[in-house]
Structures are given as C-alpha cells and as structure tokens.
Amino acid sequence: MDHISSTPFGRSLSLAMVAARVKAEHCPSETIVEKWKVLDNLREAKQAVGVSDRALSVLNALLTFHQDTTLALAADLIVYPSNRSLMLRANGMAPATLRRNLAALVHAGLILRRDSPNGKRYARKGQGGAIEQAFGFDLSPLIARAAEFERLAAEARAETKARYLLREEISLLRRDISQTILLGLGEGLPGPWASFWDQFKAFGAMPARNAETDLLTALAADLRVFWREVDKCLSDHLKQENMSTNESHTERHQQNSNSDPSNDSERGYRVEEEGTVTPDPEALRPPVRAFSLSVVLQACPDIAMYTRGGEGIATWRALSEAAAVVRPILGISPSAWAEACEVMGHDNAAITVAAILQRAEAIRSPGAYLRHLTQRARAGQFSLGPVIMALLRAGVPQGARWSKEMGKAGQ
Structure with a gap:
C-alpha cells in the first residue's frame, strides 16, 4: 500500500493534526532523539504545550510499546497497542479517560493517528515476520518537535527558578521589615512605627506558592521600596543617638574637669545653701518605659x-x-x-x-x-x-x- 492515511476514523480532522503531520514530514530524516529525554522535557513544559499529567501518563504508556530507547524517522514509529493493553500500562486508567487523553495528545500535536479502514489498530506482517504496514499511533511528531520541547522546558525551569528567588526575597524582606518595625515599637523609638505596621499589614500574607511571576515581581518591588523607608527611619535614629552620646560624653568630661566642690556630692542628692542634703528630683526620676x-x-x-x-x-x-x-x-x-x-x-x-x-x-x-x-x-x-x-x-x-x-x- 503506497498511501498512508493521516485522518482519524470516525472523528473530525483538525488544523492541529494537519500541522503536526506537515512538521513531521519536513523534519530531516537523519534526526534521532532519546524518547525518555523528550518525555522529561514535556513534563516540565506541559503548561506551555497544553497537556495534562494524565495525558503524559498515556504518552508514557505509548512509548513503552516502542522497543528502542531512541526515536528515529528512519525506523518504524507506529505503535498499535489495544486499549486494554494501554489501560494496564497507564496504571488501570478508565476507558473513557484513556480515550479522552489520547484525543488530547493528538490535539496537542504530540502524536498522529494512522487509523486503518475500520479504525482498528494492527500490523500486517510479510514474509519472514517483518512488518509491512501498521495502523495505530505515529510518534514522529515527538522527533520533529524535540528541539521545541527542550526550549520550552528550559524556559519553564528559568521561570520556576525566578519564582523561587522572588518568593525567597519576599520572605526575607517581610522578615526584615516586620522585625525592624517591632523593634521600633518595642523600644519606643521616635518615628511613624505604628503607621509602618499598618502599611506592612496592608501587604497581606505571604503569596501562595502558585502565585504568578508578575504578581511576585510587583510585590517584591513594593517591599524593597518600603524596606528602604523603614530601614532609613531606624538608621537616622541610630545616627542621632550616636551624636547625642558623643555630646553627652563630652559634657561629662567637661563637668569632671570642673574643680567646683559642689559637683562632688553623692549622685542622687544635691547640697542646699544651708549645707543640708536633699534628694535630687532629676536623679530620682522614674526610668523611661520600654513601651509607649x-x-x-x-x-x-x-x-x-x-x-x-x-x-x-x-x-x-x-x-x-x-x-x-x-x-x-x-x-x-x-x-x-x-x-x-x-x-x-x-x-x-x-x-x-x-x-x-x-x-x-x-x-x-x-x-x-x-x-x-x-x-x-x-x-x-x-x-x-x-x-x-x-x-x-x-x-x-x-x-x-x-x-x-x-x-x-x-x-
């Protein structure tokens, strides 16, 4: 038989099926790929390709019916297992689910249907047992699109890494901001710490693990700006406190060099003009409270x-x-x-x-x-x-x- 059918039996032909066939026909005949590597790339790029985990489970089962570990256009790429055999290798998948996921693989352009005149899957053998004609599922689109799947998998890995780094940065920023604000509140430092706390709560909780990259990018940018504002408030206070400490040290040094005997009285008391000693109100003032x-x-x-x-x-x-x-x-x-x-x-x-x-x-x-x-x-x-x-x-x-x-x- 010279003609090889590319239309499904009992189903409508779609543009996706035609595109997959054309791409496979124009692929260089010497192309060879490792079938399990192609499947691994598809697992990582499944969202970009538009296939589900269940559909990839069915594709995995189909690949087990191809004996070689590599896929080559020069070899026979049509597998023809029965639905029962496929269901067993797909971990007991229900018949309706199996048919739905086979259709999804065809629609995604990952396999081609090479249906027989009556829609059955089988192979016709010639003398010596060699297969002359097979009807079933053609795996050639996996070879033709292998480079595409590898590129999509690399992009998916890069996006996953970017999302991970963004979530890591957001977590660190949230921790630094919250701890700094709580320090300002707890120590009663001057500054809009209560307002900072309200702003921080307005950011909400940590984003979900499946949050979009765009959302994480925007949130990280906002938190960076907010962190600089909070950190500047604390840094300004520490600089001011350091200046005050230096001035106080200088003032004490000058007072200690004073020969006035009235400065040698016991700390906490002062000497009145009549020579009596009374408590110093300034020295006995209650300590500053830890919380405002x-x-x-x-x-x-x-x-x-x-x-x-x-x-x-x-x-x-x-x-x-x-x-x-x-x-x-x-x-x-x-x-x-x-x-x-x-x-x-x-x-x-x-x-x-x-x-x-x-x-x-x-x-x-x-x-x-x-x-x-x-x-x-x-x-x-x-x-x-x-x-x-x-x-x-x-x-x-x-x-x-x-x-x-x-x-x-x-x-």
Missing part, C-alpha cells in the same frame, strides 16, 4: 472600651483607671490587684490586666493567672516584652498561641 502607651493600646485595644465616660485612654493614669474597672469584671480580687501593683508597678500591672482582657476567653481564671504572673515578676522571671510583641505580631492571635507566648514570657 500607643503601642500598648495597639496591642490591647479592648481595654479602651472600659474608660470612664468613654473618653478613651490618653494617659498612663487613664490606663490604670480602666484596668481598675476591668479587674472585677475579670474576677480579679482586690488583693491580687494590689499585690500586682506593688510588685510590678501600677503601669505594668495595668498593661498585664489589659493583655489578660485581650485574650480573656483563653484564660480559665484571670485572678489566679495574675497572681501567678505576679509571683514570677517578684522572682524576676516575667517580662511584658514577649506579651506585647506576641499581640502586635499576630494582631489578635488565637488563644492557644497567645497563652504559649505568655508562658514563654513567664519562664
């Missing part, structure tokens, strides 16, 4: 609902008053509150009550819990830093996680 009031209110916003007259909390005194209102609501006894104020100080005790209120549903007995934290504070084993950081870091975290952070703070 705005940071505490951002971490524990619920406490603001318990102010007298609904005027909000603008001072530390107002915070202590609100905590005193919340105390009986939480079931904290007057003695527990008084002991906390004595050990921690009024401000820290009020912050602790505000934090307990923020996650009250996670604490079985707020009064007993406050006594427990007070005892740890008395032993120097409790710090409010991890508590405020935990609430700031997660907004309003889940009870179990918050309790874990409180446990860490008390260790």
